[in-house]
Amino acid sequence: MLFQNTYAKLPEAFFEKTSPSPVISPTLIALNEPLAQELNLDPHHLRSPEGLAILAGNKVPPGAQPISTAYSGHQFANFNPMLGDGRAILLGEINGFDLQLKGSGPTPFSRRGDGRSALGPVLREYLVSEAMHQLGIPTTRALAAVSSGELVYREHPEPGGVFTRVASSHLRIGTAQYFAARRDLTNLQILVDYAIQRHYPDAKTPLDLLTSVIQSQAQLIAQWMGVGFIHGVMNTDNMSLSGETIDYGPCAFMDQYNPAQKYSYIDQGGRYAYHNQPTIAQWNLARLAETLLPIIHPDLDQAHQLAITELQKFPDLFEHHRLQIFANKIGLPQLSDWNIIQILLDLMTEDQIDFTLTFHHLTQNADQFLRLFKDPRKANDWLELRKSLGAIDTNTMRHHNSAYIPRNHLIEEAIQSSYQDDHTKFNALHKLLQTPYQTDQNHPPENHLPLPDQIIKNTFCGT
Numbered sequence: 001m002l003f004q005n006t007y008a009k010l011p012e013a014f015f016e017k018t019s020p021s022p023v024i025s026p027t028l029i030a031l032n033e034p035l036a037q038e039l040n041l042d043p044h045h046l047r048s049p050e051g052l053a054i055l056a057g058n059k060v061p062p063g064a065q066p067i068s069t070a071y072s073g074h075q076f077a078n079f080n081p082m083l084g085d086g087r088a089i090l091l092g093e094i095n096g097f098d099l100q101l102k103g104s105g106p107t108p109f110s111r112r113g114d115g116r117s118a119l120g121p122v123l124r125e126y127l128v129s130e131a132m133h134q135l136g137i138p139t140t141r142a143l144a145a146v147s148s149g150e151l152v153y154r155e156h157p158e159p160g161g162v163f164t165r166v167a168s169s170h171l172r173i174g175t176a177q178y179f180a181a182r183r184d185l186t187n188l189q190i191l192v193d194y195a196i197q198r199h200y201p202d203a204k205t206p207l208d209l210l211t212s213v214i215q216s217q218a219q220l221i222a223q224w225m226g227v228g229f230i231h232g233v234m235n236t237d238n239m240s241l242s243g244e245t246i247d248y249g250p251c252a253f254m255d256q257y258n259p260a261q262k263y264s265y266i267d268q269g270g271r272y273a274y275h276n277q278p279t280i281a282q283w284n285l286a287r288l289a290e291t292l293l294p295i296i297h298p299d300l301d302q303a304h305q306l307a308i309t310e311l312q313k314f315p316d317l318f319e320h321h322r323l324q325i326f327a328n329k330i331g332l333p334q335l336s337d338w339n340i341i342q343i344l345l346d347l348m349t350e351d352q353i354d355f356t357l358t359f360h361h362l363t364q365n366a367d368q369f370l371r372l373f374k375d376p377r378k379a380n381d382w383l384e385l386r387k388s389l390g391a392i393d394t395n396t397m398r399h400h401n402s403a404y405i406p407r408n409h410l411i412e413e414a415i416q417s418s419y420q421d422d423h424t425k426f427n428a429l430h431k432l433l434q435t436p437y438q439t440d441q442n443h444p445p446e447n448h449l450p451l452p453d454q455i456i457k458n459t460f461c462g463t
């Protein structure tokens with residue numbers, strides 16, 4: 001493994017040197033061979049006893065300089081100056097991508113946590129992040145899931161797991177906040193230069209970085225909205241500078257369309273509900289802007305003005321992307337007005353119709369689409385309205401309306417089977433989500449909806 005370790009070469013304030021703690025008897029549950037190959041890693045080696053030892057945190061691979069990174073963050077709007085990787089260890093970068101072990105034991109940032117992860121959240125992140133990637137949404141990736149052979153103690157004892165995450169970096173808004181909170185402008189500037197070099201090589205100044213993050217997050221959140229994804233814990237430490245989806249905790253894809261949908265048990269107030277995601281993203285970006293002010297311009301008033309001008313572009317950028325995404329979903333890629341989309345979404349809300357299935361049937365079969373609604377006449381009127389607006393581009397629709405999403409109840413079923421050492425459900429679900437836009441005749445998408453007693457109302461961080 002050829003490690004670059006650029007993060008470990010940053011000033012010491014950025015991280016703590018930390019070795020992973022070994023586990024008793026690791027077993028490889030999943031290995032992402034295509035991703036391994038993209039990284040020039042040999043899947044055969046990763047499956048060998050030495051490879052497994054590396055993926056379990058039992059052996060530090062030659063050339064790696066393991067560290068846990070420092071960051072702060074606003075958690076549900078409350079600032080915590082000291083978070084950091086409490087249960088994750090960065091081995092280093094390979095081909096420019098971070099290789100990180102999650103659940104690999106305590107770090108100097110663990111506070112009262114054990115630095116471990118239950119196997120459930122490991123399998124969940126594996127399924128959901130890989131599904132996101134195949135749906136075409138920027139995300140961290142899953143290289144491997146390992147069961148540790150040890151128990152972790154949460155509400156109940158649960159089997160433990162170690163997850164290997166690949167990311168274009170693990171820089172977060174919270175990383176910038178860490179230095180701003182300490183008035184450490186030297187390291188803040190070093191962080192900005194590093195982020196620019198890794199993610200936005202055309203950017204030159206801290207203001208350029210802010211602009212770039214605003215642009216990539218506006219696109220990302222619009223993409224989430226287009227697949228019904230609810231991140232669930234959009235704290236500033238869980239929002240990447242690169243624009244990748246990161247930190248899959250209590251996240252979920254919604255089944256029935258409900259703009260106010262939330263699943264996370266700890267999000268009682270619905271701060272991170274589906275329809276709040278763009279507002280929260282902008283709030284988080286404002287926190288990023290604040291941290292950068294002193295290095296945006298020596299005159300604070302001017303810095304403020306410059307930053308606000310950029311932040312105010314977010315709503316239009318987001319609306320622009322969301323309109324394009326939903327226009328593609330209804331087959332009118334040239335659409336310039338949100339109105340017809342809102343009419344459909346209102347009908348779906350009224351009848352509590354499955355989000356993914358609505359657009360799937362709309363793409364594949366108008367009769368099945370109409371039958372979803374209590375009053376098919378209203379849906380038919382909508383089809384007529386759509387027809388009046390232009391020719392329907394079904395090819396575009398097919399690339400924007402997936403047949404499958406990682407549904408909560410299916411993930412939960414897969415995890416429960418894996419807890420009994422039966423990984424067939426996990427593997428089958430993962431396989432289906434590898435090609436989410438292709439309908440598999442053996443798995444009609446309508447059979448994937450939860451029955452009333454299968455609906456999952458709450459998801460948990462599981463940490």
Ligand code: AMP
Nearest residue numbers: 083084085086087110113114115116463
């Ligand atoms: P997250 O829920 O992943 O956003 O985590 C929030 C913070 O809690 C981060 O600083 C994590 O590193 C830390 N954390 C979460 N779970 C654990 C754990 N089991 N042990 C130690 N720290 C943890």
Ligand code: MG
Nearest residue numbers: 237238246247
């Ligand atoms: Mg986090």
